[in-house]
Amino acid sequence: MPRFESTLSRVVRFGLYVLVAALPFIVTPRTTHPFIFGKTLFLQTAVVILFAFYLPLALAVPKYRPRLTPLLLTLSLYLLVLVVAAVFGVDPTRSFWGTEERGMGLVTLLHLGVFFVMMQSIFTGWNDWRRILRLLVISGIALSFIALSRLWGVKLYGADLGFRLSGTLANPSFFAAVLIFEILFALILAVREKQLSLRIFFGIVALGQFLMLFSTKTRGAIIGFLSGFIIFVFLLALKSGRRARVGAVLVLLVLIVAGIFLRINRDSEWIRSVPPLRKIAQISVKDSTARTRLISWESAYMAFRVHSFLGWGPENFNIAFNRFYNPELLAYGRGETWSDRPHNIFLEVAAGAGIIGLIAYLAIFGVTGALLLRKNFGKWESSLFIAGLGAYFFQNLFIFDTPSSLLLFIITLAVIDLRSRNNDSISKKPPGKATMKVSGFPEDRAIGARALFFTLPLAFVIVWKIDVQPMRASSALSTAMAAASEQNPYQSLPFFRNALATPSPYKTEARTEFAKTIMRMVINGNIKKEDFGDIISSAVEGLNLAIKEHPRDVYPHLLLGRLYSEAVSFDSSYAPLAETALQKALELSPNRQEILFGIARLAIIQGDLEKAKEIYARTIVLEPRVGEAHMYYAVLLNDTGEKEESKKEMAQAARLGYVARNLDEALLLARAALREGDLLWVVVNFKNAVDFAPNRADLYAQLAVANSEYLKILTDPKHIETAVREAREAAKKAAELDSSYQKEAEQFLKNLEKNYSHTLP
Numbered sequence: 001m002p003r004f005e006s007t008l009s010r011v012v013r014f015g016l017y018v019l020v021a022a023l024p025f026i027v028t029p030r031t032t033h034p035f036i037f038g039k040t041l042f043l044q045t046a047v048v049i050l051f052a053f054y055l056p057l058a059l060a061v062p063k064y065r066p067r068l069t070p071l072l073l074t075l076s077l078y079l080l081v082l083v084v085a086a087v088f089g090v091d092p093t094r095s096f097w098g099t100e101e102r103g104m105g106l107v108t109l110l111h112l113g114v115f116f117v118m119m120q121s122i123f124t125g126w127n128d129w130r131r132i133l134r135l136l137v138i139s140g141i142a143l144s145f146i147a148l149s150r151l152w153g154v155k156l157y158g159a160d161l162g163f164r165l166s167g168t169l170a171n172p173s174f175f176a177a178v179l180i181f182e183i184l185f186a187l188i189l190a191v192r193e194k195q196l197s198l199r200i201f202f203g204i205v206a207l208g209q210f211l212m213l214f215s216t217k218t219r220g221a222i223i224g225f226l227s228g229f230i231i232f233v234f235l236l237a238l239k240s241g242r243r244a245r246v247g248a249v250l251v252l253l254v255l256i257v258a259g260i261f262l263r264i265n266r267d268s269e270w271i272r273s274v275p276p277l278r279k280i281a282q283i284s285v286k287d288s289t290a291r292t293r294l295i296s297w298e299s300a301y302m303a304f305r306v307h308s309f310l311g312w313g314p315e316n317f318n319i320a321f322n323r324f325y326n327p328e329l330l331a332y333g334r335g336e337t338w339s340d341r342p343h344n345i346f347l348e349v350a351a352g353a354g355i356i357g358l359i360a361y362l363a364i365f366g367v368t369g370a371l372l373l374r375k376n377f378g379k380w381e382s383s384l385f386i387a388g389l390g391a392y393f394f395q396n397l398f399i400f401d402t403p404s405s406l407l408l409f410i411i412t413l414a415v416i417d418l419r420s421r422n423n424d425s426i427s428k429k430p431p432g433k434a435t436m437k438v439s440g441f442p443e444d445r446a447i448g449a450r451a452l453f454f455t456l457p458l459a460f461v462i463v464w465k466i467d468v469q470p471m472r473a474s475s476a477l478s479t480a481m482a483a484a485s486e487q488n489p490y491q492s493l494p495f496f497r498n499a500l501a502t503p504s505p506y507k508t509e510a511r512t513e514f515a516k517t518i519m520r521m522v523i524n525g526n527i528k529k530e531d532f533g534d535i536i537s538s539a540v541e542g543l544n545l546a547i548k549e550h551p552r553d554v555y556p557h558l559l560l561g562r563l564y565s566e567a568v569s570f571d572s573s574y575a576p577l578a579e580t581a582l583q584k585a586l587e588l589s590p591n592r593q594e595i596l597f598g599i600a601r602l603a604i605i606q607g608d609l610e611k612a613k614e615i616y617a618r619t620i621v622l623e624p625r626v627g628e629a630h631m632y633y634a635v636l637l638n639d640t641g642e643k644e645e646s647k648k649e650m651a652q653a654a655r656l657g658y659v660a661r662n663l664d665e666a667l668l669l670a671r672a673a674l675r676e677g678d679l680l681w682v683v684v685n686f687k688n689a690v691d692f693a694p695n696r697a698d699l700y701a702q703l704a705v706a707n708s709e710y711l712k713i714l715t716d717p718k719h720i721e722t723a724v725r726e727a728r729e730a731a732k733k734a735a736e737l738d739s740s741y742q743k744e745a746e747q748f749l750k751n752l753e754k755n756y757s758h759t760l761p
Contacts, residue, residue: 004060004448004449005057005060005061008053008054008056008057008060008448008452009057009064009122011050011053012050012053012054012057012118012122013122013123015046015049015050015053016050016118016119016122016123017131017132017135018046019042019043019046019047019050019115020132020135020136020139020407020411021135021136021138021139022042023039023042023043023403023404023407024039024139024143024167024168024169024178024404025139025142025143025146025168026038026039026042026168027168028041028471028474028475030475030478030479031100031471031474031475031478032100032101032474032477032478032481032509033100033101033103033474034170035168035169035170035171036100036101036102036103036402036403037100037101037103037470037471037474038471039103039402039403039404040103040104040108040403041467041470041471043108043111043112043115043403043407044107044108044111044463044466044467045463045467047111047112047114047115047118048111048459048462048463048467049459049460049463050118051114051118051455051459052452052455052456052458052459053452053455053456054118054121054122055451055455056447056448056449056451056452056455057448058121059447059448059451060447060448060451061448063124064121064122065121066117066120066121067120067121067421069120069417069420069421070367070370070371070420071364071367071368071371071413071416071417071420072116072117072120072417074360074363074364074367075113075116075364075413076113077360077363078357078360078361078363078364079109079110079113081310081353081356081357081360082106082109082314082352082353082357083106084310085310085311085313085314085352085353085354085356085357086106086313086314088310088313089310089311089312089313089314089316089352090312090313090316090319090552091313091315091316091319091550091551091552091553092313093505093549093550094313094315094316094550094553095313095314095315095316095352096505097505097506098315099315099340099506099508099509100470100474100506100509101340101509102315102340102341102402103402103403104315104400104401104402104403104406105314105315106314106315107466108403109314112406112407112410115407115410116410116413116414119410119411119414120414120417120418123414123418124418125418126192126418126419129415129418130189130192132411132415133185133188133189133415134189136181136182136185136408136411137182137185137186137189137202137205140178140179140182140185140186140205140209141205141208143167143168143169143175143178143182144167144179144208144209144212146167146168147165147166147167147175147212148165150167151165165212165215165216165217166216169402169404172216172217172218173216173218173220173221173398173399174399174402174404174405175216175218176213176216176218176220176221176222176395177221177392177395177396177399177401177402177404177405178404178405178408179209179210179212179213179216179221180213180221180224180225180228180388180391180392180395181388181392181405181408181409181411181412182209183206183209183210183213183225183388184384184385184387184388184391184412186202186203186205186206186209187202187203187206187384187388188381188384188385188415189202190202190203190206191378191380191381191384192381210225213225219398220395220397220398220399221395221398221399223394223395223398224390224391224392224393224394224395224396224397224398225391225395227390227391227394228387228388228389228390228391228392228394229387229391231386231387231390231391232383232384232386232387235379235382235383235386235387236379236380236383291328291332292329292332292336293343293344293398295326295328295329296321296339296341296342296343296344297342297343297344297347298324298326299320299321299324299325299326299339299342300317300320300321300342300344300347300348300350300351301347301350302320302324303317303320303321303323303324303351304347304350304351304354304355306320307351307354308354308355309354309355309356310353310354310356310357311349311350311351311352311353311354311357312351312352313352313353314352314353315340315352316351316352317339317340317341317342317348317351317352318338318339318340318553319552319553319554319588320351321339321340321342322553322554322588322589322592323588323589325337325589325590325591325592326591327591327592327593327619327622327623327626328623328625330593330594330623330626330628330629331623331625331626331656334594337592337594338555341400343398343399343400344396344397344398344400345396345397345399345400345401346358346361346362346396346397348400349361364413365389365393368389368413368416369386369389371416371417371420372385372386372416372420374420377419377420381419385412385416388412389412392405392409465503466505469502469503469504470504470505470506472502472504473499473502473503473504473506473507473510474504474506476495476498476499476502477496477499477509477510477513479495479499480492480495480496480498480499480510480513480514480517481513481517483495484496484513484517484520489517489520489521489526490521490526492517493517493535496510496513496514496517497538499514500514500542507545507546507549508546508549508550508553508556510542511542511543511545511546511556512542512543512546512555512556512559514538514539514542515539515540515542515543515559515560515563516559518535518536518538518539518563519539519559519562519563519566521535522536522563522566522567522569522570523566529570532567532570532571536563536567536570539563540560540563540564543556543559543560543563544560547560552588553588554585554588554589554592554595557581557582557584557585557588558581558582558585558592558594558595558598560581561578561579561580561581561582561584561585561595561598561599561602562578562582562598562601563578564577564578564581565578565582565598565601565602565605568602568605568606569605575602575605575606578602579599579602582595582598582599582602583599585598586599591622593619593622593623593626593628593629596615596616596618596619596622597615597616597619597628597629597632599615600612600615600616600619600632600636603615604636609636609639609640612636613633613636613637613640616629616632616633616636617633619632619633620633625656626656627652627653627654627655627656627657627658628653628658630649630650630652630653630656630658631649631650631653631658631665631669633649634646634647634648634649634650634652634653634668634672635664635665635668637649638650638668647672647675650668650669650671650672651672651673651675651676653669653672654669654672654673654676654678654681654685655676655678657681659688660685660688660689660692662692663689663692663693666685666686666688666689666692667685667689669681669685669688670682670685670686670689670702670706673685679706679709679710679713680710682706682709682710683703683706683707683710683723683726686699686702686703686706687703687726689702689703690703690730695737696737697733697734697735697737697738697741698734698738700730700731700733700734700737701730701731701734701741701744701745703726703727703730704727704728704730704731704734704745704748705748707723707724707726707727707730708727708748708751708752710723711723711724711727711755711756720756724752724756727748727752728749728752731745731748731749731752732745732749
């Protein structure tokens with residue numbers, strides 16, 4: 001083999017090994033989204049640099065050129081449809097780049113397409129792929145150990161990975177999606193390996209990874225795995241004899257009976273004690289998580305109906321979600337009211353790329369399935385591949401892809417692509433010989449050398465622009481956000497300006513975080529009057545740039561309106577600007593309560609209390625189960641002298657579990673709960689009150705009394721013990737803060753000792 005070909009092929013081969021093994025472990029603690037964004041940038045950097053070596057190799061040596069297989073053509077068609085959908089979509093910029101949080105813009109997907117081409121062209125024999133699969137299985141074992149180590153308090157990468165099994169994916173659902181492929185790869189090796197010891201080893205690994213999958217408590221992935229298992233049993237039965245078919249029917253019957261039994265006994269203690277079983281058994285449309293998912297699915301379906309041919313453009317679901325926003329979502333918390341994914345990959349594709357995109361996406365699975373049914377595959381191997389892809393397919397009904405899971409999907413397709421061509425021996429063929437020479441070198445080598453001279457510098461320029469600079473900007477933003485939360489907000493402003501000055505296609509997040517920091521400073525009175533104009537102008541400029549880049553994204557409009565509203569207290573000329581921004585936001589999302597709250601707040605600032613009352617009443621009509629709306633309305637009614645109506649609304653807010661956002665609200669809710677006789681919420685709101693004012697002795701005294709009253713209705717020993725402990729601690733704290741409470745606290749503690757001595761340690 002000529003040195004030129006040998007060197008380049010080894011570089012690309014080694015680089016691909018490193019990429020597939022290292023990607024899941026990449027965590028960048030100094031960026032704003034350390035568990036996703038770093039992986040995306042590493043993937044893109046590695047692919048660009050490796051392609052700079054691969055392209056000259058492919059030009060020089062024909063055997064390394066892409067093979068126009070059905071899978072390559074199908075993947076190319078899907079990517080082409082996404083590009084067209086993005087160009088004609090509602091926000092091409094966001095479609096192209098995506099976001100830091102998800103790392104799944106068209107740029108990343110195109111990199112994955114190039115990755116498939118290189119894998120298909122470089123690894124051309126089963127021995128090559130066996131090494132890849134072994135490497136991935138070992139990588140998966142390491143990922144599982146990292147996930148388990150966190151349970152014993154081990155922290156890695158300087159970041160908290162959480163106590164649910166998630167490892168370096170930092171989300172149990174994302175980790176579970178990776179585990180599905182790890183189980184598949186281990187089982188494929190267990191079937192294909194010739195040594196019995198290796199087959200046993202990989203079988204044990206597959207079992208261990210299944211236990212890890214079950215321990216993630218991720219319903220979608222567990223249901224997906226069970227679906228894949230059913231597919232596997234069914235396929236194996238079809239390809240086997242009568243006894244196998246009978247066995248398959250029995251297995252399916254056992255699974256059905258087990259599912260029915262689990263559902264009937266969903267409230268049993270033994271099921272409740274096993275979290276994964278409990279989560280599966282209690283699946284219901286009434287469950288808050290299930291309900292919010294269904295609402296997102298409804299939004300995606302409505303979006304699809306409006307733009308059914310090519311969709312709204314990839315990564316633009318947030319725009320459609322806001323356009324068809326369901327006010328019910330606020331009843332489940334503000335965290336549920338903003339979404340950029342419908343948590344269903346097929347609805348996501350349909351909303352983003354329309355019926356054409358969905359057909360192209362499903363064609364990938366259709367072509368893959370057709371290839372797996374060829375005679376090239378053994379019955380165990382083909383059944384495992386179809387079952388694994390089926391598990392991935394069904395779990396994607398409840399989640400979405402990440403760079404890590406999508407990379408493993410592409411690798412799976414590349415393995416199937418090779419096996420479908422029955423090319424187990426292709427890598428053993430001798431390389432082709434050149435027939436022409438230029439300047440003493442074979443012509444192929446000359447072409448490759450010239451291409452390398454061009455591709456390497458270009459690769460480093462691309463990496464600097466789309467990977468290094470965004471990494472620097474994200475790191476600067478992370479530093480700014482930390483400074484804003486931990487120090488005087490003024491000290492964070494230079495860091496924010498540094499983040500905004502660093503070139504990056506992901507500037508929107510930096511601009512909105514900067515504006516939110518400025519708004520908090522205005523609300524808390526942290527801005528000096530002489531600095532106000534310059535600081536507000538900087539935030540407004542950033543938001544206007546965000547709006548210019550993403551004109552149909554409601555969030556920058558809402559944030560701009562709220563910022564202008566708070567600035568009215570400094571300068572009344574901001575009022576019409578606030579009104580314009582908020583009305584534009586409302587135009588983009590007509591049923592979103594947060595926008596209406598902002599408009600009502602502006603009306604209050606301007607002194608138009610009647611208008612504010614009308615708006616708050618409207619939000620209650622939109623969704624009566626939102627405690628926040630009732631609370632805002634109650635406070636306004638109280639301020640306008642409508643005391644009785646205010647009490648009713650406040651009681652309703654308390655019943656709906658509204659959590660106070662300041663001391664005044666906490667005290668108002670405590671009184672409302674007391675009037676309603678809800679002693680638990682009396683205690684909860686006095687706890688909130690002492691959190692807002694930790695130096696007020698009178699609040700601790702009232703918390704102690706509230707707990708003592710609550711004790712009178714408690715029967716559970718654990719709850720009694722907790723209430724006694726909290727009452728005692730609150731009484732002691734009141735006496736500590738104010739000596740005038742000393743005698744009263746001593747008597748209170750004596751009575752507590754007398755009545756509940758058996759519960760005190």
